Amino acid sequence: MNKAEKSDASMYTENYIRSLQAELLELVENRMTPIALRYGYSDSPLESKIKWRPLVLIIGNYSSGKSTLINDFLGADIQATGQAPTDDSFTVLTCDETALDEDGIRVTEHRDGKYLLANQEFPFEGMKRHGQQFASHFCLKKVNSPFLKNFAIIDTPGMLDSITERDRGYNYQEVVGDLAHIADLVLVMFDPHKAGTVREAHISLRDTLPAHTFEDRVLFVLNRIDECASLTDLLRVYGTLCWNLSQITGRKDIPPIRLTYSQRAAAQAGANGRRPETAAYLSLLENQRDELKTALMQAPRYHLDHLATFLETHSERLSLILETLLAYGKKRRGALARFSLAGLLVSLVAGAGAGMGLLQGGLLPLSPLLYSAGGIGAALVFVLWMTVARRYFMARFHARQTAAAGTLVPLENQYRKETWQAVKTVVTGFLQKTGGRFSLGTVGYEHGVIKEIEEAETKEIREALNEIAAMKNSPPFNPSLAYQAFLEKNKGSA
Ligand SMILES: Nc1nc2c(ncn2[C@@H]2O[C@H](COP(=O)(O)OP(=O)(O)OP(=O)(O)O)[C@@H](O)[C@H]2O)c(=O)[nH]1
Ligand SMILES: [Mg+2]
Structure with a gap:
């Protein structure tokens, strides 16, 4: 390989590294930082430490x-x-x-x-x-x-x-x-x-x-x-x-x-x-x-590797945060439905009981008025249940689940356990701050975004890094340049 080819090759590698770097930063800035800030995972944009x-x-x-x-x-x-x-x-x-x-x-x-x-x-x-x-x-x-x-x-x-x-x-x-x-x-x-x-x-x-x-x-x-x-x-x-x-x-x-x-x-x-x-x-x-x-x-290559590790670590952590919140949210939705249903049953029983009481006590005959009184009684109990009892039960549910947030998702291996240790306070902090009331739809969507980064993007980046490592100083094969050379060569014969 002559000197010009060598410098062409290293220029190509340098440019490739630069564009990959820019792509990674954009990914962190646009897709990860807003999520990291929203859930209190970081108080400054994630990219601030790696963008220089x-x-x-x-x-x-x-x-x-x-x-x-x-x-x-x-x-x-x-x-x-x-x-x-x-x-x-x-x-x-x-x-x-x-x-x-x-x-x-x-x-x-x-x-x-x-x-x-x-x-x-x-x-x-x-x-x-x-x-x-x-x-x-x-x-x-x-x-x-x-x-x-x-x-x-x-x-x-x-x-x-x-x-x-x-x-x-x-x-x-x-x-x-x-x-x-x-x-x-x-x-x-x-x-x-x-x-x-x-x-x-x-x-x-x-x-x-x-x-x-x-x-x-x-x-x-x-x-x-x-x-x-x-x-x-x-x-x-x-x-x-x-x-x-x-x-x-x-x-x-x-x-x-x-x-x-x-x-x-x-x-x-x-x-x-x-x-x-x-x-x-x-x-x-x-x-x-x-x-x-x-x-x-070689610092730029190390930088790229550092960026890839950065992306892997933070996407894994954010993913676990969102996964836990999602599990919490689903459990909360189930608990709400259960407590509401229980409220409905209790109020129906209470309404029927009140009607029976009025009837047996001879206060009201079997008439539309008795049904209305029973209905009003049931409605009153239901409102009371929903405003006082359900709130009390939900507060207990929230406190219990927040304290045991680590059990919301499976931590099946040491790696997941360590990741959990790194995000534990973020999850409990967010649950305490919101009282457990957040949009499940948003968390679900954001979990999808992070999962995509965690699974697909980081893999792509690792592949690109291997490609760079394999490039060393070999001259790049540029299909469009090769095609142009071919056209140049065949100009005369056309
Ligand atoms: N013989 C010899 N002397 C050296 C070598 N490298 C540095 N020195 C001398 O060692 C002394 C200390 O070198 P510095 O470069 O100031 O060391 P430093 O690690 O920056 O020191 P601090 O900034 O004080 O921590 C200087 O007088 C240098 O000239 C070497 O490889 N061989
Ligand atoms: Mg010095």
């Missing part, structure tokens, strides 16, 4: 080389670097496409945390909860680097030990957790010097990152490998890291760990006399810097 650009989050120990790696990839010294804990801000680095052609890669625009948190264009609105201190440690930099063309990066302050942690003034763990939820790809960096604190950092990671995130979206990096004393030293550090990772992920297979170092930083360290000579063992290892760079550039 693909996002790569870089976390790790302080001085593990996060900012140096970013600078290496951007092609300029955009982020401050240094030996001690250097940067105490969360920095969102995104592309300034208007300045891509300008000479010299630089920061073209700098915005503060308030702007990032208030502007709905960004997915960070929900992070206002971390308060002023966090806002003042959050910023946006627009950079005219082509590396950022298809995704944004968040550089983070390094993880410190727990005592200094308290001085930050905001909950670092929660901030990282929120960002990890929004991010499509999380890079976790370690360096050989802080092997002792690696375990602690891991524990905090386990508590912040959702379990599935580990498997799908996290890349582990052992950086600064040029600074090990020997190959044995490197192996020891690597072993510790593997052990700790397997402890956290709870898996026997160890996630791949990229081994890398910054050639520029290493050369600088050498020049400053911090390290006398380039470690000889480095020639035995491949510096996986380029592999890492390529992985980062």
